[in-house]
Amino acid sequence: GESVGLHLPTLSVQEGDNSIINCAYSNSASDYFIWYKQESGKGPQFIIDIRSNMDKRQGQRVTVLLNKTVKHLSLQIAATQPGDSAVYFCAENADSWGKLQFGAGTQVVVTP
Amino acid sequence: EPEVTQTPSHQVTQMGQEVILRCVPISNHLYFYWYRQILGQKVEFLVSFYNNEISEKSEIFDDQFSVERPDGSNFTLKIRSTKLEDSAMYFCASKSGGGAKNIQYFGAGTRLSVL
Structure with missing residues (x-):
């Protein structure tokens, strides 16, 4: 069926580096x-x-990029900080009532 | 900053018991939602509610589930006879208007533990 999903379950990033999360x-x-x-x-x-x-x-x-040709979405976080450590979900608005369909989530871990 | 508030933060219940999860959406919002998240899994849509009626519901939202907006400010989710597999985080969300563009704001969630 139709779905939204993420490529990487966990992303480890050094503080100050840029993060890229894909969907x-x-x-x-x-x-x-x-x-x-x-x-x-x-x-x-x-x-x-x-x-x-x-x-x-x-x-x-943050920057979001959308590539409709390959149906790909990414989130870029510049100069990642410890406070950016979290799970990041992409979601798609699936109908006119606003129902959100979430992807599986990527855990971002920021290391010093 | 306006926020969606949910109570209680944690609800423990025995299997077969009824539970009511409460939400106060942002005051000028018109569209309301319940989602759930089983531990370690993705957020799943349960139901959307607009103009005092359900606009859409998922397969999860069977006849054991109901929603109500009893007084114009609260938005509740009732589970009539809880099952072990109902254990999850339940999130309430709201948005101000229709169409895809309006952002859904989520509450902090209620953790439901069915024993």
């Missing part, structure tokens, strides 16, 4: 994608979103 999606009709960050014991926290009519969107220290 593949299979529903070519999806038109809106979101990255959420989840810290231990907390709910998903919105990071950045992108519509399918865009290829790139930048926020504060």
